[in-house]
Amino acid sequence: MKLWRTLRTLEMPHWPLYLAMTLTVIMTLSALGLLALSGWFLTAASIAGLAAAAGAYSFNILQPSSMIRLLAVTRTVSRYAERLISHDATLHVVVKLRRRVFEGLLATVGRGHRADDESIERLMQDSSVVEGALLRTLLPLLGAWVAALFTPLLAAVIAPAAILPGLIPPIVLWVTLRLRRDAYRHLADELDQAARRARNRALALADGRAELHLALSSSEIERQTNAAYAPLAALRNRRVQMEWIDKMIIGGGHALAFAWLALLPLDLPILVALLLGLLATAELLTPGVAVSYEIRRVELAVARLPEPETPKVQATPSRALVIENLMIAPQMGEPPITEPFSLTLNPGDHIRLEGPSGVGKTTCLRTLAGFIPPHAGAFKRPSSVAFVEQSPWLPADYLWRSLTLGLAEQPTEDAFWQALNLVELDDWVRQLPAQEKTWIGMDGVQPSGGQWRRLALARMVLQSAELVLLDEPTEGLEPALAARILTRLTDLLADRILVVVSHRSETTEAIPRGVALRPKSTQTTTG
């Protein structure tokens, strides 16, 4: 089974999986055994009691009654342990899956498709479907099979004549699961499509919210919002109806076995034991009916999860940034937005990218960083690149880690404070509750927009890359501070390559050389 293989490829310890399954078996057997044995005991005691009244008496009560207590305790303990272990196993899956998904996502960077909030959210949902596979598919199915096989197994031990009727429920279960497999898988596919469509309609309604106010009356808007989600509900309800039919068939098989068994000329205590055991299996047989559906859902989710890859061989890095006939596009597959341009920057060259708003300056930086493949042309660049984006991301973590996470080597304490000093945040950090050990970002100290940007610049300094790309680095800073930071930066990066996008005048002073990006015209150099 594909699902089982997927779970096993996660390099997690296998013992929680096996243990959870073993406990499921023990729990189901002891729950059913408890009822069967109690029924036997009670009936046997009744007969013995009646016999005793008539003068004959022989009945060993110690063994069965202690057995009953043992089964009661086993059932409780194994149920508790099963829940703990199966959740632990699920969380083990979460641990391995998170790492794998993250590494898979890393492999997708540079292919021009940015992971937006929407796709990240979906990825989380897909992961949780895979994570829940054990609890939602494997264990209920296992429980159903143990319950189905309980009666024939018990019969084999105490009353071989009852094996045949006992075999009816497992056969009916097997046939039903087999015959309905494709229908459920098909339903899962259909639901997946319907969910995709409903998701797109939700997005369309959100995208069009301003125009819908004017274009549609409020009752028409209501009709549209209702229509967006109705097909999904209809399919879900079809699943319920399919399950009804299956449960009826399985219930029918169970009832047939029950009637056959009840008519067998068996010893009364044994008959009651078998009947009570069989009766108790009824509600355990059905949780697995839609297992094909659940498995298909997991398969679809697994297929969407990114696969980790061995890193691509990087093109030979060069000391200089050499751009040859580069054409850029904001997304892969979209038309280019600039004319081809060529440019060579040697270590020590600092330039500003210029051009009217919307010409593609940010896209150009993202292309040079390697996030988007070039539309045409090529470039060679140094291997170590630092990029401070317009709204930079910093890890939510302790300030020290936030500035150093993932760097080739951890900076010395001096270097760390010097970097903060460069962006004039050292005093601010010193007055934080725990200085460099203060939690930054969500649930912690929330720096202002300008402080974020300056912290990102400090991280860039610590990274000591050979090529530095800055997108509006001084946005939101007061001019004097911006000028001081820029001067220090250009001094620090004197022997490295710096490409800046900025519309502010301090930048022009600190970095006089401008390269204009123009749509439909060749680039010109000013200054």
Add this chain to the structure above:
Amino acid sequence: MDDMDQPTDRIALVQQPNQRAHLILGSLEAISAIALAAVLALLFAPPVTAPSTWAVLGLTALVLGRRLLADYWFGLSEIAGQTALASYRARFSQRVIDALPRETSGSVGALAIEGTEPMAARLGRFPTIRLLSVIQPLLVLSVIAYIHWPVAVGILITVPLIPLLMIVIGMGAKSASQKQVDSLTRLGAHYTDRVRGLETLWLTGHSQVVSEEIESSADRLRRATMKVLKLAFLTSAVLEFFSALSIALLAVYVGLTLLNLITPLFGLPISPVDGLCLLILAPEFYNPIRRLMAAWHDASEAKSADDKVHEILTSGAQGRIEPATRPAQHPKALFELSEYSVGVGANRTLIRPFDLAIEPHQITAIFGPSGSGKTQFLNSLLTGQGRLAGHLYFDGQPIDTLTDVRESVAWMGQHQWFDEGTVYEALTYGRNDLPEQACIEALASVGLLPQLGDRPLERTLGARGQGLSGGQLRRLGLARALLTKPTLMLLDEPTAHLDADAADQIAELIMNLSVAALLITHDDRFACLPTRYRLHDCALEPLS
């Protein structure tokens, strides 16, 4: 756990499904379970002769009927849940449309589908299971009491123990895990944070450290969760224990009584029939309560889903301030704003009070960099949200928002409504109520007709307009806006995110419109328009 009882559907009052049928079926299930126990005991408790075929068939009918009833009410409550979920989602979209929160659609799609999923169980099966967890045990208990009341008393004693133990364990879990719950939240958010920083981490190049960090933090999350679960699962273990214990004690008690080894409590006699019947009924008392325990998870999951939906929906919402009484005025322009100002909340002003008059057939352009409040301004005209003060007049008449005169106003902007379907459906917003000839003319007027092939109206579009280029979609949007023959158009960054050629064409189409328009942009292509304003330092300044 009290907060579970409050209606979780804060987003809007989704009608609670009618549960009467489910409850009746659930009660019938309990009654048939009781009948089953009684008939089985009568047929098989010693001393007996072999039961007749008819009696066995009757018993079998009860076995089957009881299962079918249980499956039926459960299925019905699931269907009710799906129906309620569909209307919950519809309300969600309705709120997104009404509130115009934030500029981007963010993760609305995933939130509407996957995010709201837990609400189905909360609105469907959970209320039914909760009520049945009272009704069914009471029915069973009354029969048990009728047969042999000391047993009923014994079972009843365990009942207050259940919530009591749950509280004790729950309190222990709470105090032991408050810190863990905090770190749990933090660890959960940690992963999302790192995924958002994917590109930056990729560029830094030493992502191995980060994947190890992710694994170790997920492992800490696992251990913290397990500590909480160890206590949380104790509650269901207690129930499990009582259920198992009731069977074991009953079997032994009844068995010993029947063997005359002990005298029954209060000297009440127990026949074998009574004993067998009690044995079958005792677990039936606990089963509905166990089902409720399992379903409790549904409720807590739904609550956090609802909280998330609520949080996102309210994050960008702005207060609406009712303007003071209108001064008597008789403006002559088509659309006039007087003393109008826009802000976020009550104390942050985005645009200070200004007057603006738009004459018929005239395009008024407002320029401003992103973040200057242009979009909030347009939104305030549509919904009144974010309006701090001021009055609107359309054709000389005072109006509250532009939706009051929506027959005369059309919108075209960078974000547009496009569903999967045909071009005709896109042009009519899925209403399919406009003459085809008018649609063809509108397509022709924006120059789109030749590009759509032989049967332009039947051409299909994918999700969000896939299949046409960005420029073609804008033109389709423009054709759609013109179809209703508006006297005023609102144009929100109509050339944003287009390549240069497409932007040129759209700009040209717009400047040749013979309709009054309010154009919000930062594109210099519109610099040649005669009536221009600039948003600068929270003020609207004329440019000429």
